[in-house]
Amino acid sequence: MGSYVPVTPEERRAMLERVGLPSVEALYADVPEGVLLKEPPVFTGGFSELEVRRHMERLAEQNRVFSTILRGAGAYDHYIPAIVRAIPAKEAFLTAYTPYQAEISQGLLQSIFEYQTMICRLTGMDVANASVYDGASAAAEACAMVRERRRTVTLVSACAHPDVIATIRTYCWGSNHEMRLIPERDGVTDLDALRDALDDQVSGVYLASPNFLGGLEDVSAAAEICHAAGAKLIVGANPMALALFKTPGEAGADVCVGDGQPLGMPLSYGGPYVGFMAARAALMRKLPGRIVGQTTDVDGKRAFVLTLQAREQHIRREKAGSNICSNQALCALTAACYLGAVGPDGLREVARQCYDKAHYFAEKLSSIGLPRREKGPFFHEFATECPGGAEKMLVALEERDILGGQPMGDGRVLWCVTEKAERKRLDEAVAVIREVTNL
Numbered sequence: 502m503g504s505y506v507p508v509t510p511e512e513r514r515a516m517l518e519r520v521g522l523p524s525v526e527a528l529y530a531d532v533p534e535g536v537l538l539k540e541p542p543v544f545t546g547g548f549s550e551l552e553v554r555r556h557m558e559r560l561a562e563q564n565r566v567f568s569t570i571l572r573g574a575g576a577y578d579h580y581i582p583a584i585v586r587a588i589p590a591k592e593a594f595l596t597a598y599t600p601y602q603a604e605i606s607q608g609l610l611q612s613i614f615e616y617q618t619m620i621c622r623l624t625g626m627d628v629a630n631a632s633v634y635d636g637a638s639a640a641a642e643a644c645a646m647v648r649e650r651r652r653t654v655t656l657v658s659a660c661a662h663p664d665v666i667a668t669i670r671t672y673c674w675g676s677n678h679e680m681r682l683i684p685e686r687d688g689v690t691d692l693d694a695l696r697d698a699l700d701d702q703v704s705g706v707y708l709a710s711p712n713f714l715g716g717l718e719d720v721s722a723a724a725e726i727c728h729a730a731g732a733k734l735i736v737g738a739n740p741m742a743l744a745l746f747k748t749p750g751e752a753g754a755d756v757c758v759g760d761g762q763p764l765g766m767p768l769s770y771g772g773p774y775v776g777f778m779a780a781r782a783a784l785m786r787k788l789p790g791r792i793v794g795q796t797t798d799v800d801g802k803r804a805f806v807l808t809l810q811a812r813e814q815h816i817r818r819e820k821a822g823s824n825i826c827s828n829q830a831l832c833a834l835t836a837a838c839y840l841g842a843v844g845p846d847g848l849r850e851v852a853r854q855c856y857d858k859a860h861y862f863a864e865k866l867s868s869i870g871l872p873r874r875e876k877g878p879f880f881h882e883f884a885t886e887c888p889g890g891a892e893k894m895l896v897a898l899e900e901r902d903i904l905g906g907q908p909m910g911d912g913r914v915l916w917c918v919t920e921k922a923e924r925k926r927l928d929e930a931v932a933v934i935r936e937v938t939n940l
Contacts, residue, residue, distance in 0.1 A: 567904040569926045571862075573882050573917025574713070574907040575636070575662055576771065577741070577763045579851065580921055585765040585838045594834055610805035613793040613830055616837040623743045623840075624757040625750020626779035631833040632790020632825055636760025637665045639776030640737055641672035642823055643756045644680075644705050646780075646787040647733040652704035654679045658690040660712035661737060669707065683708075688716040688875025688884075692726060699730035705756075709737035710749075714915070715882030716875055717746065724753030733784075740764055740777070740836075742880045744845075744852040756780045765839030766832060775832035785809070789823030854920035855881035858927065862918050865931045870938070874913065882917045884909060889938040897937045903930050 508516075513525070522528060529537065548556070570578040588594065593608060613631045620629040633639040644655045657669055659682045666682070673680040683698055683706075684691045690708050699706075706727050710718035720736055727734040735756040736749040741763045743749075749757040761775040780788055786809070794808030843851065859881040863873060871885040887894065891908040898905040903926065906916035918927070 565899075567899075567902055569903045569922060569930070571898075571916050571918060571922065571930065572904050572907050573919075574915055575664065575760070576768050577739075577917065577919055578768060578921055579741070579763055579765075579919050581765050581767060581839070582842045584842050585835060588838050589831055589835045594831065607805055609830060610793050610807070612834045612837060613828075614795060614805050615841075616833040617793060619837055619840045620777045620779050623740055623748070624738065624777075624779040625748030626757055627750075627782040628785045628788065628792065629777065629779040630788045630790045630792050631775075631777075631830065632828050633758075633776030633778055634825075634829060635772065635774045635776045636737065636758065636762075637662070637668040637776070638825075639758035639760070639778050640665045640707055640735065641669045642776075642789050642825065643735045643758045643778060643780075644669050644707055645672060645676065645822055646784065646789065647705035647735065647756065648678065648822075649704050652702055652732070654681060654700075654702040654704065656681050656683050656695065656698055656703055656706040656732075658683050658706075658708035658712065658718075659685045660688070660690055660714060660716065660718075661707065661709045662713045665707075665709070665737065685714075688712075688714045688877055689718050690723065692719065692722055695723065696726050696730075699726065699732055701731065703730065703732045705733045705735055707735045707737065711739055711742055711880045711882060714875060714884050715879040715917075717742075717878045717880060720747070720749060720752035720754060724755075728753070739880065741848075741852050741855060744848040745856060745880070750779075750781075755784065761832065761836040764836035765842075766835055773829070773832055775829040775836060777836075787822060789825045791828065851920050852880075855918065858920070858922055858924070859883065859916075859918035861924070862916065862922075862927045862931075865927065866916070866934070869931060869935045871914075871934065881919060882915060884913045884915045887912060887914050887938075894934055894937050897933050898930060901929060901933055903933070905930070 517524065594612070616631055617629040621627065633642055640661075648655070655669065655673055655678065657666055657680055659666075670680050681698060683695050686694075689712065695706065706723070708718050708720075708723060710720055712718060720734075724734045733755040734753070735758060736752075736754040738749055738757055738759045740759055740761060757779045759777055761777050766774055778788060785792070788809075791810040792808050793805055796804050796806055798804040840848065859879070863883050863885070866885050867873065871887060873883055873885055875884070891905075891914050895905040895908070906914035909915055
């Protein structure tokens with residue numbers, strides 16, 4: 502294999518010409534110059550295990566880990582029970598891939614099956630998969646799976662997470678389909694604008710509840726509007742919020758997607774995470790990836806199998822509705838372990854604490870002159886005005902070991918409060934903000 506050349510220089514030049522780039526380096530044009538490796542690293546010799554460990558520890562010390570985090574915006578700081586970290590770390594589970602010899606991988610298949618079952622119960626849907634990389638790609642895949650031959654337009658709420666909107670736009674661009682934004686009104690999707698935008702070209706509508714501003718959407722009303730026009734409704738959901746509020750399935754949505762990161766996965770610089778997808782039974786064959794099912798073997802014993810996977814993803818890729826054919830088994834197992842560890846009552850308690858603490862903090866901020874612009878209901882995220890500017894306030898909070906909210910660029914800050922935030926630390930944050938802003 503030492504002499505094997507996977508791509509010849511001529512083939513590489515042909516590929517670059519096809520995509521309109523002058524060189525391989527041009528592929529990395531969006532990468533900041535300061536992080537590009539111009540030359541291979543130079544090592545003067547080998548290192549002992551202890552030397553490597555000390556070097557890695559010195560690098561890790563450069564990270565800033567805050568004791569209190571009041572920022573979300575798509576990545577959430579929740580308590581993770583020790584067992585949730587221990588089980589996925591076992592050697593038998595430590596892989597992200599679906600077994601290709603499924604009949605000899607019953608344990609891994611069962612873990613995926615249990616995860617799918619929990620996601621269905623959590624979302625109120627009929628069927629779920631375990632194959633999507635993160636919440637943004639799950640949203641984009643859902644928009645693609647509801648598309649029909651004569652309906653090629655996707656509507657997306659402007660209140661959705663900006664990264665989700667960008668991902669859906671990229672998917673639509675890549676498949677030569679159109680994406681249109683539905684404007685925001687009072688922190689939620691403008692349903693009148695949605696009704697006006699629907700026509701016989703629209704295949705699906707994506708909205709998030711809670712949305713990026715933290716607001717809770719009227720999913721039932723949106724579902725009625727979409728279905729009256731013959732379009733499918735896709736709801737992006739925070740799995741924690743599903744423990745408190747009506748599920749997307751109960752509200753009439755056709756597909757529910759989201760990121761499973763709050764279910765036992767640490768922040769970890771943004772990953773790896775797991776995108777969950779659940780849908781009505783009528784859409785089961787359009788779900789990307791694989792579905793694990795339960796059956797009985799030749800001896801009549803309980804067994805698990807790969808029930809459904811779209812073959813065109815492997816052998817007819819040009820006709821495929823999706824090219825996702827990997828699996829997030831490790832992260833799916835982590836989410837299942839978390840849900841199993843906390844149980845239904847524990848999940849509701851976590852969600853209730855998030856809700857109560859966020860509303861307590863919002864009231865405190867409003868009392869010192871940082872009110873919410875939107876007055877509608879929210880879960881555990883909310884945006885407040887910041888008359889004195891955010892930078893000085895956030896620096897002051899960091900000095901007290903508190904990571905403040907996400908600056909939004911319009912004079913507001915997006916806050917998030919989870920069950921890990923102690924009341925005394927919330928009060929301390931309010932006192933720091935009052936002092937810095939002189940409100």
